[in-house]
Amino acid sequence: MTDDLPNPALLPAGLADLLPPEAEREAALVEAMMGVFAAHGYERVKPPLLEFEDSLLAGSGAAVAEQTFRLMDPVSQRMMGLRADTTPQVARIAATRLGAQARPLRLCYAGQVLRVRGTQLAPSRQLPQAGVELIGGAAPAADAEVAVVAIEALAAIGVTQISLDVTMPTMVPALMDAAGLDAPLRSSLARALDRKDSAAVTTLVHGQAGALAALPGLMAATGPAEGALAALDAAELPPAARAIAQNAAEVLAAIQARAPGLRITLDPVEFRGFRYHTGVAFTLYGPGMSGELARGGRYVSQNDEPATGMTLYPDAVLSAAPASAPMRRLFLPIGADGAAFRAEGFATVAALAGEDTPQRLRCTHELKDGRPVPILTKD
Amino acid sequence: MTDDLPNPALLPAGLADLLPPEAEREAALVEAMMGVFAAHGYERVKPPLLEFEDSLLAGSGAAVAEQTFRLMDPVSQRMMGLRADTTPQVARIAATRLGAQARPLRLCYAGQVLRVRGTQLAPSRQLPQAGVELIGGAAPAADAEVAVVAIEALAAIGVTQISLDVTMPTMVPALMDAAGLDAPLRSSLARALDRKDSAAVTTLVHGQAGALAALPGLMAATGPAEGALAALDAAELPPAARAIAQNAAEVLAAIQARAPGLRITLDPVEFRGFRYHTGVAFTLYGPGMSGELARGGRYVSQNDEPATGMTLYPDAVLSAAPASAPMRRLFLPIGADGAAFRAEGFATVAALAGEDTPQRLRCTHELKDGRPVPILTKD
Numbered sequence: 001m002t003d004d005l006p007n008p009a010l011l012p013a014g015l016a017d018l019l020p021p022e023a024e025r026e027a028a029l030v031e032a033m034m035g036v037f038a039a040h041g042y043e044r045v046k047p048p049l050l051e052f053e054d055s056l057l058a059g060s061g062a063a064v065a066e067q068t069f070r071l072m073d074p075v076s077q078r079m080m081g082l083r084a085d086t087t088p089q090v091a092r093i094a095a096t097r098l099g100a101q102a103r104p105l106r107l108c109y110a111g112q113v114l115r116v117r118g119t120q121l122a123p124s125r126q127l128p129q130a131g132v133e134l135i136g137g138a139a140p141a142a143d144a145e146v147a148v149v150a151i152e153a154l155a156a157i158g159v160t161q162i163s164l165d166v167t168m169p170t171m172v173p174a175l176m177d178a179a180g181l182d183a184p185l186r187s188s189l190a191r192a193l194d195r196k197d198s199a200a201v202t203t204l205v206h207g208q209a210g211a212l213a214a215l216p217g218l219m220a221a222t223g224p225a226e227g228a229l230a231a232l233d234a235a236e237l238p239p240a241a242r243a244i245a246q247n248a249a250e251v252l253a254a255i256q257a258r259a260p261g262l263r264i265t266l267d268p269v270e271f272r273g274f275r276y277h278t279g280v281a282f283t284l285y286g287p288g289m290s291g292e293l294a295r296g297g298r299y300v301s302q303n304d305e306p307a308t309g310m311t312l313y314p315d316a317v318l319s320a321a322p323a324s325a326p327m328r329r330l331f332l333p334i335g336a337d338g339a340a341f342r343a344e345g346f347a348t349v350a351a352l353a354g355e356d357t358p359q360r361l362r363c364t365h366e367l368k369d370g371r372p373v374p375i376l377t378k379d
Numbered sequence: 380m381t382d383d384l385p386n387p388a389l390l391p392a393g394l395a396d397l398l399p400p401e402a403e404r405e406a407a408l409v410e411a412m413m414g415v416f417a418a419h420g421y422e423r424v425k426p427p428l429l430e431f432e433d434s435l436l437a438g439s440g441a442a443v444a445e446q447t448f449r450l451m452d453p454v455s456q457r458m459m460g461l462r463a464d465t466t467p468q469v470a471r472i473a474a475t476r477l478g479a480q481a482r483p484l485r486l487c488y489a490g491q492v493l494r495v496r497g498t499q500l501a502p503s504r505q506l507p508q509a510g511v512e513l514i515g516g517a518a519p520a521a522d523a524e525v526a527v528v529a530i531e532a533l534a535a536i537g538v539t540q541i542s543l544d545v546t547m548p549t550m551v552p553a554l555m556d557a558a559g560l561d562a563p564l565r566s567s568l569a570r571a572l573d574r575k576d577s578a579a580v581t582t583l584v585h586g587q588a589g590a591l592a593a594l595p596g597l598m599a600a601t602g603p604a605e606g607a608l609a610a611l612d613a614a615e616l617p618p619a620a621r622a623i624a625q626n627a628a629e630v631l632a633a634i635q636a637r638a639p640g641l642r643i644t645l646d647p648v649e650f651r652g653f654r655y656h657t658g659v660a661f662t663l664y665g666p667g668m669s670g671e672l673a674r675g676g677r678y679v680s681q682n683d684e685p686a687t688g689m690t691l692y693p694d695a696v697l698s699a700a701p702a703s704a705p706m707r708r709l710f711l712p713i714g715a716d717g718a719a720f721r722a723e724g725f726a727t728v729a730a731l732a733g734e735d736t737p738q739r740l741r742c743t744h745e746l747k748d749g750r751p752v753p754i755l756t757k758d
Contacts, residue, residue: 012455015427019476020423023422041729045396045399098398102740137735342418350524
């Protein structure tokens with residue numbers, strides 16, 4: 001119901017109204033997910049929509065700099081940005097207002113972000129976000145916790161059959177570094193990996209230092225976590241890459257201990273699209289074609305603190321979640337008192353004038369002998 | 380907890396972080412109020428934060444035009460505004476996307492608005508709003524319903540001892556029109572009324588046409604609704620003013636029938652600050668010095684539809700509402716499962732590393748023999 005059929009020029013491209021009943025559903029599922037975060041000790045913060053661009057675009061915020069709307073602040077005469085991501089704001093809060101609080105700090109948030117341009121696949125320029133950040137904890141158990149909490153939040157609203165895709169965005173750069181690759185070859189190899197072109201990768205690494213020899217094998221091992229982990233384990237890796245693999249194995253073991261039935265895939269050579277991740281990165285997919293429901297992973301927060309987090313996309317979650325039953329609408333004749341029926345879960349819709357009929361007010365129930373009865377509609 | 384003590388320059392003036400536990404409290408009370416709106420048949424809509432300025436500033440939006448941030452849309456090359464009020468957007472939705480739906484239409488919303496400048500009394504430039512709009516109903520019962528629903532929403536979150544201030548912003552202009560007052564005298568009289576300067580008002584109306592003779596008496600009658608209504612009833616009023624008084628009397632009777640104990644004051648001559656209201660206007664005050672909690676009243680929506688609504692200010696409501704008990708935080712040793720305790724309402728806070736103690740994680744409870752027990756702190 002986010003189409004703009006009556007007049008497509010009414011709203012700017014990528015900005016839409018959410019109508020009944022979707023607006024209510026989205027709000028309800030956001031609050032249900034936030035309830036799960038709170039139950040795991042994540043405390044809510046609400047940063048403002050606008051702040052100075054130099055603080056908004058610092059650290060991980062740089063990744064969305066070109067997607068950020070800018071405004072001049074007439075009060076300070078400084079440039080402000082309209083947030084395009086919430087994680088950098090939470091990092092700022094953790095480093096400043098909550099800088100003195102003991103670590104790890106568990107924070108959560110829900111709100112809107114705005115983007116200068118949409119993409120063909122994701123045309124929306126206003127996106128809801130709800131997420132968790134765990135700041136000041138370096139243990140693999142911290143990464144596992146944020147992934148599992150996100151999955152539990154989705155389960156709480158009926159989204160099951162989730163699959164978790166784990167990547168190690170630092171693995172390919174570590175192998176390239178160990179091989180001492182020059183810049184042109186780095187970018188050729190990056191493009192070939194991005195295209196999943198294993199023939200090109202094999203050709204490019206042929207004759208290069210041994211650090212890269214593992215690449216074609218790792219590429220082929222992408223898939224269910226167990227096979228990919230076994231391939232990583234068997235591969236000859238330089239020390240930095242071995243440490244990355246070891247960390248990923250520990251994170252995966254911690255996730256599997258907490259969520260035994262979860263479907264997990266591992267792509268050891270994926271490294272695009274995770275512009276500030278420094279350890280494992282996560283993407284959660286819903287059932288069928290419902291697409292990405294959440295993204296996250298490990299990063300370095302302000303003041304060089306280790307951090308990990310997950311951002312859920314409530315607009316995508318809304319499509320993946322089962323529809324909830326609409327509220328029963330009970331027609332109240334002029335002057336009738338509806339308090340008792342509201343307490344039973346009815347929406348009472350009061351007639352205010354003679355022309356207000358149950359049909360006009362789209363009621364599902366009316367009062368007969370003082371009790372709500374369903375209104376029978378002719379087929 | 381919205382002060383910026385560590386570094387006042389960190390955020391622009393009037394923009395603040397809401398920290399734990401306030402951010403959680405605000406979200407909870409907004410959703411509780413929205414639940415009351417839904418129970419009265421108000422269906423939620425979620426307009427975007429940005430839209431073209433010509434639609435955003437149409438109709439009642441003109442009242443906040445100078446308070447609206449503007450942005451160039453790089454996609455359409457047209458100017459967009461960042462909403463400074465939600466009512467005009469709901470009016471747009473009612474007239475377009477929901478234009479074909481039978482009236483009256485009951486809609487509700489919750490979200491943020493942004494203002495170019497704060498005032499000395501209200502320095503915030505980002506304000507949460509939550510409200511109801513009833514579009515396409517002209518009956519006094521509609522005005523009464525929005526006022527009573529807002530009061531019920533406040534009661535649901537523990538804000539009682541509300542007083543409702545009712546004004547008739549069209550009364551003074553109607554009296555001036557009937558007296559055929561010239562522009563300089565109109566503005567002198569408006570200033571005197573604004574200052575509540577009854578001596579000046581008496582002097583100014585002396586010798587003017589009879590329509591204005593009632594003004595000093597109406598001014599003196601401002602106060603509890605019954606006295607003010609009696610004074611209105613006794614006053615000699617020209618027909619347009621009499622109709623306004625009659626409508627106000629009907630709205631007040633409908634409110635009193637629905638909320639018998641409510642404290643209501645009536646100011647028949649107040650007319651500033653209600654820039655688009657065409658009938659009764661409402662202000663809700665909380666107990667003590669908690670200030671304005673909500674504003675609303677009757678207006679003309681798009682396509683000349685009669686409409687009435689109320690906007691609640693969750694930031695003010697947050698100050699007026701009683702504090703809720705913070706969540707109990709249960710320390711979970713490494714590897715312990717907390718699902719059963721979360722189901723009991725605990726926030727479980729998991730140790731992820733050896734240094735994570737109950738004290739560091741600010742826990743109130745720990746497990747003893749598998750059961751949560753309060754952690755005793757030394758005084």
